[in-house]
Structure formats: C-alpha cells, structure tokens
Amino acid sequence: MSQQDNLALVLACGELKLEKRPVPELCPGDVLVKVSFVGICGTDIHLWLDGKIGDIVVKKPMILGHEVSGTIAKVSCGVTHLKAGDKVSIEPSVPRENDDFVRIGRYNLSPTSFTTGIPPDDGAMCRYYVHKANYCFKLPECVSLEEGALVEPLSIALxxxxxxxxxxxxxxxxxxxxxxxxxxxxxxxxxxxxxxxxxxxxxxxxxxxxxxxxxxxxxxxxxxxxxxxxxxxxxxxxxxxxxxxxxxxxxxxxxxxxxxxxxxxxxxxxxxxxxxxxxxxxxxxxxxxxxxxSFKCTNTWPTAIALIASKKVDVKPLISHRFPLEQALEAFDVVKKGAGIKVLVNCEAQQCPSLCPQSQCSQPQSQCQTRQCPQHSFF
Structure with missing residues (x-):
C-alpha cells in the first residue's frame, strides 16, 4: 500500500478537504483497519464549525471521524484475538496509561486517554486507520458493517x-x-x-x-x-x-x-x-x-454489539444518508443543515459510479435529485 491508497478527510483552519495520507505504521498491539463506514457526529460538526468543543480545541490539521467500522487488514505482533478479514467495530477511547480512572473501570475520564478524531488525535474518516487491537471488537456475522459504525452512538446511550x-x-x-x-x-x-x-x-x-x-x-x-x-x-x-x-x-x-x-x-x-x-x-x-x-462511555462495546446481534435494538432505521468518502464534504453539509438522522460515510474505494446518498435509492448520483426521487423519504 502506498500513500495513494489512503484518502482522508482532513480538517485544517476551519476547512474540510480530502487529502492523500500515508498508510500508518503498526506498533506492537496495533491492527491496521481497512475502514468501511464512519458516522458523522455532532462533535465532528462542532470541531468543523467552531474549531473546538468545550475546552477541546483544534490546533493542527487532523482527520475527523470516531464512529467507525471496518475490516482488519493487518495485525501486529502479539495480537491473537483478531486476524485479517475480521469485521470490527472500533471503540475510540483508549487509555494511554494505567491511572486511577483506568483501575476503577472509568477509563473514559482518564485525562491522558487517546480518542479517535478528538484533538489532538487523528480520526478514522480515511481508507486505512491504525488502532489498538484490544479496543477493536469483532462483529458477528449477523451484524453488518453499517450497524458496526453505530455501535459508538449506541454505547453513548448505554x-x-x-x-x-x-x-x-x-x-x-x-x-x-x-x-x-x-x-x-x-x-x-x-x-x-x-x-x-x-x-x-x-x-x-x-x-x-x-x-x-x-x-x-x-x-x-x-x-x-x-x-x-x-x-x-x-x-x-x-x-x-x-x-x-x-x-x-x-x-x-x-x-x-x-x-x-x-x-x-x-x-x-x-x-x-x-x-x-x-x-x-x-x-x-x-x-x-x-x-x-455522562461523558463518552466505558465497558459498553460487548453489550452494544450483543443488543444489535440479538435484534433487541435495531439501529438501522436511524441511517438516513450514505455518501462515499469522495463526497464527504456533501455529507457534512447535510448534517450541518439538520437533514436526516445518521449520515454514514463509506470509506471503501468505490468500484462503480457513486450512488444517490439516500438510504433507499439505487440511482446514480448524476441521475437523481433529492426532491425528485420517489424514494427519498428520510423517515
């Protein structure tokens, strides 16, 4: 894989733009994820429009996106519970050290934790992303990669x-x-x-x-x-x-x-x-x-995945739009305008003409206008 393989959505100086980034290197305990879907969150919109959220400030160019699913492309030494080809959902917050909050099971409060897509840490709205293997959770066959991207907001609710x-x-x-x-x-x-x-x-x-x-x-x-x-x-x-x-x-x-x-x-x-x-x-x-x-989440991923797998919770009706990564700026505009509910960005390389972003429409984007498509009901 070369730099040309890793298209990414980058926030810099209040502007969103697509850039080619190097495929990140693995450290021990890491996995390389071929990203499938990333949901756009209100946090992403705050970071884009305001340059901050609370006291968390964007100080350098960064990749957005923390509601992530994908497929394992490569594992580093020491990783035994995952292998290439496994479908995973990514828990974005990872403790950097074993502090008091981690020891009592509240690692979401650890002040030194890494969080995907939250300054100063890069997110995963790109083709390839590296994450700690212990915070990547394998999805059962009955859980789709789209559903896997919604494990994060479901975990927030849990x-x-x-x-x-x-x-x-x-x-x-x-x-x-x-x-x-x-x-x-x-x-x-x-x-x-x-x-x-x-x-x-x-x-x-x-x-x-x-x-x-x-x-x-x-x-x-x-x-x-x-x-x-x-x-x-x-x-x-x-x-x-x-x-x-x-x-x-x-x-x-x-x-x-x-x-x-x-x-x-x-x-x-x-x-x-x-x-x-x-x-x-x-x-x-x-x-x-x-x-x-209630800030982020802790120890929720297995429960969230089990709820989706058992059909106890159906997250699919929340998906209102789907955009390819190449149209990520349009996706962010949809969220900014308050249209729909959950907008997903498909980060996999597109093998065919871009489809209309609406959840039920299969027309090519060039042949479909939102107000004209008979299947463009967000709800």
Missing amino acids: HACHRGRVKVGQKVFICGAGPIGLMNLLVCKAIGVTLIVVCDLCQDRLEKAKCLGATVVLKVDKCTCPMELAQKVKTSLCAMPDVCIDCTGADTCIQASVYAVKPGGIVVLVGMGVNTSNIPVLYATIREVDIRG
Missing part, C-alpha cells in the same frame, strides 16, 4: 442510561430526538421502560421517535418556557418521570428536566452545550435531584 440508573418499569423523559436521543430511546425500550416522553424542535424527528416507540412526543421551540415544558411532561405521563436524559445541552431542556423529574430522581446531562448553564439549583437541592454528567 452509558447515559447506566449513569441514570434506568430500570425496567420506569418513566423517562428524553430531551432531543437526534441520533443520541433516539439511541437513548432504543436503549430505554430494551431495558423495559414503560413510558417515554421525547421532545424536540423538529417535527420530522419527533415522528421518527414515535415510530421507534416513544409513548408521547412534544414539539418545542426556542421560546418554550422550561416550567411549561415540565408540566406538559408530567401531564403526558400522569406522573413525574423517574429519569430525565438531556441530549441537547440547551438551557431550556436542562431546566425543564430538573423541574419535571420526581423528587429523588436523576437528571443525566449528555448533550454538549455551552460552558455554563442556568440550572435551578435550589429546586434541585430541596427535592434531592441528582444531576449527573
């Missing part, structure tokens, strides 16, 4: 539900019907939550949430009063939710979650919003509401 101590028979309020909100909905359904309310700004996404099993969906707007939203949640459930999961990072949703949750309940903050937020702390204090952060 971790959030774990942080919220979500249990069978509970009532849950989910803020946001984007990919992470919908993944939390799917996990709650798999756990056995009886009643789930989902709110969002977008009616199309709420329709998707309803199709995936939400009990009630609530349309909100930027002028929605948090206390009014909380009251609507209580009314729709005929009770207060046991757990509220915010996947937006918006003040309105965080406040509404605190107002809505039952005394002694849990509010989980998943969405990456602004650095500071106006939270009704006194209201939370006198009702002993637990407010918990």
Whole structure:
C-alpha cells in the first residue's frame, strides 16, 4: 500500500478537504483497519464549525471521524484475538496509561486517554486507520458493517442510561430526538421502560421517535418556557418521570428536566452545550435531584454489539444518508443543515459510479435529485 491508497478527510483552519495520507505504521498491539463506514457526529460538526468543543480545541490539521467500522487488514505482533478479514467495530477511547480512572473501570475520564478524531488525535474518516487491537471488537456475522459504525452512538446511550440508573418499569423523559436521543430511546425500550416522553424542535424527528416507540412526543421551540415544558411532561405521563436524559445541552431542556423529574430522581446531562448553564439549583437541592454528567462511555462495546446481534435494538432505521468518502464534504453539509438522522460515510474505494446518498435509492448520483426521487423519504 502506498500513500495513494489512503484518502482522508482532513480538517485544517476551519476547512474540510480530502487529502492523500500515508498508510500508518503498526506498533506492537496495533491492527491496521481497512475502514468501511464512519458516522458523522455532532462533535465532528462542532470541531468543523467552531474549531473546538468545550475546552477541546483544534490546533493542527487532523482527520475527523470516531464512529467507525471496518475490516482488519493487518495485525501486529502479539495480537491473537483478531486476524485479517475480521469485521470490527472500533471503540475510540483508549487509555494511554494505567491511572486511577483506568483501575476503577472509568477509563473514559482518564485525562491522558487517546480518542479517535478528538484533538489532538487523528480520526478514522480515511481508507486505512491504525488502532489498538484490544479496543477493536469483532462483529458477528449477523451484524453488518453499517450497524458496526453505530455501535459508538449506541454505547453513548448505554452509558447515559447506566449513569441514570434506568430500570425496567420506569418513566423517562428524553430531551432531543437526534441520533443520541433516539439511541437513548432504543436503549430505554430494551431495558423495559414503560413510558417515554421525547421532545424536540423538529417535527420530522419527533415522528421518527414515535415510530421507534416513544409513548408521547412534544414539539418545542426556542421560546418554550422550561416550567411549561415540565408540566406538559408530567401531564403526558400522569406522573413525574423517574429519569430525565438531556441530549441537547440547551438551557431550556436542562431546566425543564430538573423541574419535571420526581423528587429523588436523576437528571443525566449528555448533550454538549455551552460552558455554563442556568440550572435551578435550589429546586434541585430541596427535592434531592441528582444531576449527573455522562461523558463518552466505558465497558459498553460487548453489550452494544450483543443488543444489535440479538435484534433487541435495531439501529438501522436511524441511517438516513450514505455518501462515499469522495463526497464527504456533501455529507457534512447535510448534517450541518439538520437533514436526516445518521449520515454514514463509506470509506471503501468505490468500484462503480457513486450512488444517490439516500438510504433507499439505487440511482446514480448524476441521475437523481433529492426532491425528485420517489424514494427519498428520510423517515
């Protein structure tokens, strides 16, 4: 393999561009992955448009992408559980040292961890990518490579539900019907939550949430009063939710979650919003509401893969668009505009004319216009 084999999507100075990169070398314990699919995440959009997310800043050109599946192309010395040809899903966060967080099983909090596609570390939206073998998980035959790319957002939801101590028979309020909100909905359904309310700004996404099993969906707007939203949640459930999961990072949703949750309940903050937020702390204090952060995930990959393999969770309906790597800039524009749900970039070399990116359309891109194609229903 030469440099010409490794096309990559690179973010530099706020611009996205396709570049040829050298195929990375293997170190002991590494595997070389021929990348198949990479999902575009809200984090990727923040890094592109804002140059940062929180206090994580893009300081040098980097490859994006951390929702990854692929096929093992080569293994290094010492790797025995994987071989060339194995289909894998990649867990992006890898501890660099055995610190206190790693020892207690919370390696997602290790300050020195490597994370695929998060500055300063390169991501995997390229043809070939090197990763630690112990953080590459073999996919069963019944799990496709497309599904393998969605193990990462499913894992984010699993971790959030774990942080919220979500249990069978509970009532849950989910803020946001984007990919992470919908993944939390799917996990709650798999756990056995009886009643789930989902709110969002977008009616199309709420329709998707309803199709995936939400009990009630609530349309909100930027002028929605948090206390009014909380009251609507209580009314729709005929009770207060046991757990509220915010996947937006918006003040309105965080406040509404605190107002809505039952005394002694849990509010989980998943969405990456602004650095500071106006939270009704006194209201939370006198009702002993637990407010918990949820950051990345830890020890979730085997469970996520098992849920998909067993059909307990079906992630395929979340895929709305597919683009070849050569059209990755168009893919990012689709996500930027808020169209669809989960956009996948196919990083394998294309052997035929590019197909229309919509999930159900098989027409060549040159013969299809989004508004004209009869099969272009995102939902």
